[in-house]
Structures are given as C-alpha cells and as structure tokens.
Amino acid sequence: MKDHYGELITSLSGVNDKKIVLLVLDGIGDTNNNGKGTALQIAHTPNMDKLAGRSATGLAHPVSPGITPGSGPGHLGLFGYDPILYQIGRGVLSALGIEFPLEKGDVAARLNFCTLDDKGKITDRRAGRISSEKNRELIEKIRKHIESDKAEVFFETESEHRALLVLRGEGLNAEVGDTDPQETGKEPLDPTRAPYEESKTAKVVKEIFEQVREILKEEHPANMLLSRGFAQLPNWPSFEEKYRLKPGAVAGHPMYRGIARLLGMEVYSEPVEPADILKETIKALEHYNFVFTHFKDPDKKGEDGNIEEKVKAIEAMDEALPILTDHNPDVLIITGDHSSPAPLKSHSWHPVPLLISAPGSRGPYVEKFDEVLTLGGELGMIRSMEIMTLAMAHSGKLQKFGA
Amino acid sequence: MKDHYGELITSLSGVNDKKIVLLVLDGIGDTNNNGKGTALQIAHTPNMDKLAGRSATGLAHPVSPGITPGSGPGHLGLFGYDPILYQIGRGVLSALGIEFPLEKGDVAARLNFCTLDDKGKITDRRAGRISSEKNRELIEKIRKHIESDKAEVFFETESEHRALLVLRGEGLNAEVGDTDPQETGKEPLDPTRAPYEESKTAKVVKEIFEQVREILKEEHPANMLLSRGFAQLPNWPSFEEKYRLKPGAVAGHPMYRGIARLLGMEVYSEPVEPADILKETIKALEHYNFVFTHFKDPDKKGEDGNIEEKVKAIEAMDEALPILTDHNPDVLIITGDHSSPAPLKSHSWHPVPLLISAPGSRGPYVEKFDEVLTLGGELGMIRSMEIMTLAMAHSGKLQKFGA
Numbered sequence: 067m068k069d070h071y072g073e074l075i076t077s078l079s080g081v082n083d084k085k086i087v088l089l090v091l092d093g094i095g096d097t098n099n100n101g102k103g104t105a106l107q108i109a110h111t112p113n114m115d116k117l118a119g120r121s122a123t124g125l126a127h128p129v130s131p132g133i134t135p136g137s138g139p140g141h142l143g144l145f146g147y148d149p150i151l152y153q154i155g156r157g158v159l160s161a162l163g164i165e166f167p168l169e170k171g172d173v174a175a176r177l178n179f180c181t182l183d184d185k186g187k188i189t190d191r192r193a194g195r196i197s198s199e200k201n202r203e204l205i206e207k208i209r210k211h212i213e214s215d216k217a218e219v220f221f222e223t224e225s226e227h228r229a230l231l232v233l234r235g236e237g238l239n240a241e242v243g244d245t246d247p248q249e250t251g252k253e254p255l256d257p258t259r260a261p262y263e264e265s266k267t268a269k270v271v272k273e274i275f276e277q278v279r280e281i282l283k284e285e286h287p288a289n290m291l292l293s294r295g296f297a298q299l300p301n302w303p304s305f306e307e308k309y310r311l312k313p314g315a316v317a318g319h320p321m322y323r324g325i326a327r328l329l330g331m332e333v334y335s336e337p338v339e340p341a342d343i344l345k346e347t348i349k350a351l352e353h354y355n356f357v358f359t360h361f362k363d364p365d366k367k368g369e370d371g372n373i374e375e376k377v378k379a380i381e382a383m384d385e386a387l388p389i390l391t392d393h394n395p396d397v398l399i400i401t402g403d404h405s406s407p408a409p410l411k412s413h414s415w416h417p418v419p420l421l422i423s424a425p426g427s428r429g430p431y432v433e434k435f436d437e438v439l440t441l442g443g444e445l446g447m448i449r450s451m452e453i454m455t456l457a458m459a460h461s462g463k464l465q466k467f468g469a
Numbered sequence: 470m471k472d473h474y475g476e477l478i479t480s481l482s483g484v485n486d487k488k489i490v491l492l493v494l495d496g497i498g499d500t501n502n503n504g505k506g507t508a509l510q511i512a513h514t515p516n517m518d519k520l521a522g523r524s525a526t527g528l529a530h531p532v533s534p535g536i537t538p539g540s541g542p543g544h545l546g547l548f549g550y551d552p553i554l555y556q557i558g559r560g561v562l563s564a565l566g567i568e569f570p571l572e573k574g575d576v577a578a579r580l581n582f583c584t585l586d587d588k589g590k591i592t593d594r595r596a597g598r599i600s601s602e603k604n605r606e607l608i609e610k611i612r613k614h615i616e617s618d619k620a621e622v623f624f625e626t627e628s629e630h631r632a633l634l635v636l637r638g639e640g641l642n643a644e645v646g647d648t649d650p651q652e653t654g655k656e657p658l659d660p661t662r663a664p665y666e667e668s669k670t671a672k673v674v675k676e677i678f679e680q681v682r683e684i685l686k687e688e689h690p691a692n693m694l695l696s697r698g699f700a701q702l703p704n705w706p707s708f709e710e711k712y713r714l715k716p717g718a719v720a721g722h723p724m725y726r727g728i729a730r731l732l733g734m735e736v737y738s739e740p741v742e743p744a745d746i747l748k749e750t751i752k753a754l755e756h757y758n759f760v761f762t763h764f765k766d767p768d769k770k771g772e773d774g775n776i777e778e779k780v781k782a783i784e785a786m787d788e789a790l791p792i793l794t795d796h797n798p799d800v801l802i803i804t805g806d807h808s809s810p811a812p813l814k815s816h817s818w819h820p821v822p823l824l825i826s827a828p829g830s831r832g833p834y835v836e837k838f839d840e841v842l843t844l845g846g847e848l849g850m851i852r853s854m855e856i857m858t859l860a861m862a863h864s865g866k867l868q869k870f871g872a
Contacts, residue, residue: 070553070554071533071553074536074553075536078536426500426813426817426819427500428499428500428501428507428810428819428840429501429841430841430844442844444819444840444841444844445534446528446844446850447849447850448534448850452533452534452535455533455534455535455536456534456535456818457535458535459535459536459537459817459818460535464535464536464818465537466537466538466539466815466816467532467536467537467538467539467542467552468538468539468540468541468542468543468552468556468557468562469539469540469541469559469562469563469566
C-alpha cells in the first residue's frame with residue numbers, strides 16, 4: 067500500500083501555535099423525513115447558523131458517494147486516513163469498541179454466540195440474540211475451563227450475542243480462517259483450512275473452539291461460538307507523526323476512544339452531555355493543539371428512527387456551543403462521521419454537512435448549517451479525508467507544495 | 470508509480486483539426502479582502518463575464534482541497550499531470566526557473582548562500598539575503614576556482630541568496646544528501662552520510678563544497694553555500710505523447726517556459742503585456758493545435774498584497790481579451806494555476822475559477838467570472854488535472870471509453 071496523498075500531507079506539515087478543534091456530531095446527516103426536512107433543517111440552531119454565516123462550508127463524503135461507513139472508516143476519514151487504504155480488521159474494531167487493551171502482536175477476532183443442532187449445523191447465527199447478562203455468564207464459564215499452552219487467551223463480552231477473542235503470545239498472526247460460514251444450515255468452518263494449513267495461530271484457534279464446543283454443549287440456545295475477522299493492530303503512522311500535532315480526545319463512548327487510541331491520541335476525558343463535552347474540550351486545548359471531540363446522541367437517536375429526539379440532541383449541542391465558540395479556537399471544524407437518517411434507522415451513505423470556522427475563508431457564506439445550504443458554500447462537495455488538510459491549511463501549518 | 474487516469478486519457482486521445490487555448494491567469498484566485506470581495510469580484514471584466522455567460526464554468530482545485538501549490542504542481546495539474554504523482558525535484562525546478570539548459574542525466578540542486586560562524590555553525594541560512602549583484606560576483610569567484618575531474622560543474626545565480634548547482638557527466642545520479650540542515654545553529658550536513666555512503670555523485674558533491682568553503686572563507690556574510698533537492702530530469706510522457714497534440718507556449722517569464730519545455734512544449738514567444746500576449750497566442754495557433762498562454766501579473770500583485778494592482782492587472786487582460794475571442798478559438802480555457810490572495814500575500818489553497826468556452830456546454834451559465842458565481846456553473850468543483858480532459862472532450866478529440 068502506497069499512500070501518495072498521506073505522505074505528501076505529512077511532508078508539508080509544519081508546526082505553529084495554532085490549535086484545531088474537530089467537533090464530530092455522530093450520525094448528524096439525515097434525509098428529509100417525509101418532507102419535514104432533515105434533523106438539521108428542523109432544528110433551531112442559532113449558534114451553528116451564525117457560525118456557518120462566517121465559515122467555509124460544504125458537504126463531505128465520509129468515504130465516497132454511495133458508501134455507508136461504520137464508525138471506523140467514518141472516523142479514519144475525518145482524521146485524514148483514506149478509509150479505503152486504511153482498513154481496521156473486524157477483530158481489532160471489536161477490541162476498540164470495548165476498550166480491550168490490545169497490544170502489538172495480539173490477534174483479535176469478533177465472536178458470535180450461535181445455536182447448533184444435534185448434527186452440528188448452525189440454526190441461528192446469533193443464538194436468539196441472548197441477553198448481555200447471559201453472554202457474561204457463558205463467557206465466565208468458558209474462561210474457567212479453557213486451556214492453552216500456546217497462547218494467552220482472552221474471552222470478553224461485548225453485548226447480546228457479541229463477544230471478543232484475543233490471543234497473546236510469541237509468533238502469532240492473523241492467518242486464520244473465519245469459522246463463521248455467514249449462513250445457517252452449515253457447520254462452523256475449520257480455521258485451518260486452505261490457505262491456513264501451516265498457520266500456528268489457526269491451529270491454536272482450532273483447539274480453542276474444540277474446547278468451547280465441549281464447554282457449551284449443554285447450553286441452549288447459545289451452544290457454540292463463531293469467529294470472524296482475525297486481525298492484529300495495524301502498523302500505521304500515528305496522528306502525531308502524520309501532522310506533527312499533539313492530539314487529545316474528548317469522547318464519552320468506548321468505540322471512539324478506541325479509534326483515537328489506535329492513532330496514538332491520548333484520551334483526555336469522557337463526558338457525554340453537550341455542556342460537559344464542550345467544557346472538557348476547552349480544558350483539553352490547554353494540553354493539546356488538536357482536540358477530537360465526539361458527541362454520540364444524533365447517531366443514537368437517528369438509529370432509533372426518532373426524529374424528534376435527534377432534533378433535540380442537535381438543539382442541546384447548539385445551545386451549549388457558545389461555551390466553545392466564546393473561547394474562539396483558531397480552527398473549529400463541525401461535521402459528522404456519517405449520516406444516520408431517522409427514516410432509515412441506520413447509518414447511510416449521504417454526505418455530511420461541514421463547517422470550518424477559521425481565518426482564510428472567502429465565501430459564499432450560508433444562512434443555516436444544514437445538508438442543503440452548506441452545499442452552496444465555498445468547499446462544495448469534498449471527501450472527509452480532505453478535511454484535516456483544510457484544517458492544517460487554515461491554521462497556517464501546511465507549507466507550499468513545490469516551489 | 471502507476472498513472473491509471475493518465476494512461477486512460479492517452480488511450481482515448483484522438484486527432485482532429487480543432488485547436489485549444491489554455492490562458493493561465495497566474496494566481497488569479499483571491500479571498501474576500503475584508504468584505505470588499507475578491508479581485509475578480511471587484512474588477513470590471515465585461516469581456517470575461519460575457520464569455521462566462523456562454524461557457525462551462527466551475528471551480529478547480531489545483532491539487533486537492535487545502536493544498537497550496539507552487540508553480541510546478543500548479544501547472545502540472547493544468548496540463549493534466551496528477552501533481553501528486555508527478556513531482557519535479559527542487560533542483561530541476563530551480564534550473565527551469567532560470568532556463569538553464571538541463572540535459573538528461575544532469576544532476577541539479579538548489580543552493581542558498583549562508584553565513585557560518587567561526588565554529589562552522591550556520592547563523593543565517595540566507596546570508597542576510599544578499600543582493601543578486603553580490604550573488605553574481607560570488608558565483609563568478611567560485612567558477613574561477615572550482616575544479617573537478619569527475620564531473621562538469623555549473624554554478625548559476627538565481628536571485629538574492631539563491632543559486633543553482635548542476636553536475637554533468639557519466640553515471641551521475643541524485644543519490645546525494647542535502648547539505649542544508651534547514652535550521653541554524655548546526656553545521657552543514659555531509660552529502661555522503663547514510664544512505665549515500667557509496668554514491669559517486671555524493672562524493673563529487675562533498676569535494677565541491679569543501680572547495681567552496683575554502684573559496685568563500687574570507688567573504689562575509691555569504692561565506693558558504695547550502696544545497697538541497699538534488700534531482701534529475703524526470704522521464705515522463707511528453708505533452709504531445711499524452712494527448713497527441715502539438716503544443717506551443719507563449720510565456721513571458723522563465724519558470725513557465727521551463728515547465729513547458731520540461732513537458733516537450735516549444736516556446737513560441739515571450740510577451741508580458743496583455744495585448745502582446747494575446748496577439749502572440751493567435752500567431753502561435755497557426756503553428757500549434759494547443760497553445761499554453763501565461764499571464765503573470767495577477768500573481769505578482771497578489772503576492773505584493775496589492776489588491777488595487779491585482780484588479781488592474783485583471784482589467785487590463787479583460788480589455789485586451791477580444792483580440793483572442795474575436796479570433797474564436799475552438800476551445801478556450803481561462804483559469805489559474807493557483808490562488809494568490811492579496812490579503813495573504815502568498816500562494817494559497819483556495820480553488821480557482823474556471824471557464825471553458827467551447828461547443829458542447831449546457832449551463833447553468835453565470836453572469837460574472839469570479840470565485841463565487843462560477844461555482845454555480847455546470848462543472849461544479851473539479852481538479853485542475855481534469856481540465857485538459859474536458860478540453861479534449863469539448864474539442865471532439867476524446868474517444869468513447871469502452872464500447
């Protein structure tokens with residue numbers, strides 16, 4: 067993998083005393099809610115609107131048109147890592163999501179509790195979506211009985227039917243076949259099948275799942291575990307190496323702290339309410355010259371399909387916004403990691419509104435921060451992975467390319 | 470380096486009798502000059518505005534959002550060479566800037582006169598920005614005394630503290646460490662340090678700088694030279710190979726003639742005044758089916774921070790424009806290589822307005838050629854490296870891609 071763009075930006079990145087805040091309104095983008103408009107169009111947001119009226123605005127594709135990103139690619143794009151080149155393995159993402167302290171060389175996989183029939187065929191890939199409590203009970207039972215002299219083995223509950231497997235030890239790698247066949251009516255797959263016949267790690271995994279099957283055989287409906295996405299921590303340039311910035315994160319939810327740590331950002335604090343989030347951001351600015359601030363609620367309400375609550379979440383952040391804007395950070399970016407339209411009750415591919423408040427904007431300026439008007443702003447339609455470059459430019463940190 | 474896009478365009482490029490003019494208004498883009506508007510918004514430009522009213526318009530990012538290009542990347546983009554893939558070495562760019570007749574195999578480096586203290590540490594990387602006259606005097610002294618039996622050595626004045634080194638001979642290459650440590654308080658670096666220990670060229674360079682130090686030791690403040698960006702002429706497809714066009718350049722300033730020649734364009738003439746520039750362009754159209762026409766003044770005035778003069782430069786070109794438009798070239802492109810906003814007194818990252826006057830446009834059409842209104846035109850926001858493709862399309866030279 068050759069990242070021409072990323073290497074260019076790194077080669078141009080210089081240092082000065084300007085500070086950058088990236089405020090991520092998770093899942094902010096919306097569709098039109100049966101003609102009532104998007105959440106941002108409906109919401110009363112005088113503070114964001116005033117800011118948009120003197121900012122560079124546009125729309126940003128988290129990956130590229132039509133691609134619906136998960137939290138990983140969504141945030142990698144915002145941090146300037148091309149999400150198509152920089153892919154986080156599924157197992158690692160699961161570890162980040164519960165803040166499992168993954169170490170270099172660890173191998174992680176995402177697990178699902180499932181139901182096997184008496185012929186060993188899968189009848190339910192999610193074991194009837196067992197409760198998180200049941201999950202914890204079964205994980206405890208597995209931990210008590212599992213044995214391996216070839217690796218240190220960790221089983222961790224995520225939620226409902228979801229769990230995490232981590233192997234730690236010398237010489238392990240991610241050369242392991244998924245045991246999850248991704249359909250019912252089949253048996254779990256052999257992790258040592260071609261091309262993994264010679265993989266030491268695949269053999270360890272095979273032994274472990276043989277034990278798990280024995281340990282869970284009397285349970286119902288969750289009488290087995292399926293695994294997928296075996297992966298190790300990637301060896302990527304840290305955010306600090308990439309931009310010569312000292313980055314800190316203010317994030318109330320584990321997944322986002324996990325992604326931040328993956329890129330070498332320190333987690334400064336973990337607030338969840340708008341006013342707290344913004345107060346912590348200002349405090350963080352005393353320690354870092356880049357602060358990633360995460361606000362989860364718009365995504366949560368959008369995924370619930372609750373437009374009223376999504377609007378309220380946005381309005382709550384807007385009301386608190388002067389806590390941050392009165393402090394006048396040198397560069398303030400407000401955008402989302404992806405859209406979570408209430409009508410779709412899920413993430414979507416729609417581009418997200420973007421605002422960069424900083425010296426050097428030239429207009430046209432827009433009257434409201436929403437998905438329609440920002441498109442008339444000076445940034446037009448860009449990719450999220452270009453936002454950090456713009457922030458570096460507006461803060462005067464990016465040197466001229468070529469003479 | 471694999472240039473998928475460039476190879477595709479070349480494979481689709483056909484030949485007909487249509488002619489293309491690319492009029493580059495150097496540094497044309499601006500910011501809003503404290504609310505007075507951009508240079509183009511302020512300027513009275515009835516001819517460009519009339520043209521915009523029947524042209525395909527948009528904004529073009531010279532490289533990509535946030536990246537401020539120098540003249541090299543800015544023009545490579547306009548010529549359809551992806552500036553991130555096609556990077557001109559610093560030394561080669563210096564040679565182009567003074568039209569040094571660089572040959573294949575030559576190794577060029579950018580030099581700075583500097584000041585060393587009595588311990589050999591750099592106290593000023595630009596030797597107090599000595600005059601060009603003093604520079605010429607010192608270069609003459611170096612030429613008189615320098616000796617090498619391993620390469621032909623050229624020293625050339627650029628301006629002030631800037632100079633050029635060129636080595637010519639068998640088996641030379643650019644495997645040489647910069648001697649400029651890019652900070653004061655340090656000694657010049659050894660060009661033969663790792664990984665250049667085995668490089669013949671690095672050894673030649675080391676001997677040369679030992680001589681230079683001796684030659685300049687009694688001088689003050691310019692008692693040494695620093696070098697950086699050792700590079701050779703790149704082995705790129707010529708503009709003619711790329712598009713099957715016969716290209717000529719009308720450019721009054723050496724850097725732009727140099728870039729044109731680098732891509733195999735012939736330099737037709739060197740006018741600097743708007744009316745002359747456009748008259749020469751018409752004459753050049755008798756000899757070439759692609760004419761690159763360069764107008765320097767908007768950049769110069771923008772870099773001076775003089776908005777009034779930048780506006781006047783634009784108005785002067787607009788007044789002369791009918792000389793060209795009355796001739797009605799098949800395809801006329803007007804755009805810039807980058808922005809040079811008067812408030813910033815430098816190049817900037819802001820996208821440049823773009824106009825393509827040719828058959829095949831469809832609107833919406835705009836009322837004025839400026840940074841705000843062109844964004845409403847049919848081209849939206851594109852990259853400069855896509856402009857030549859559009860010109861080829863509008864001239865009927867670009868074949869269908871796939872059956």
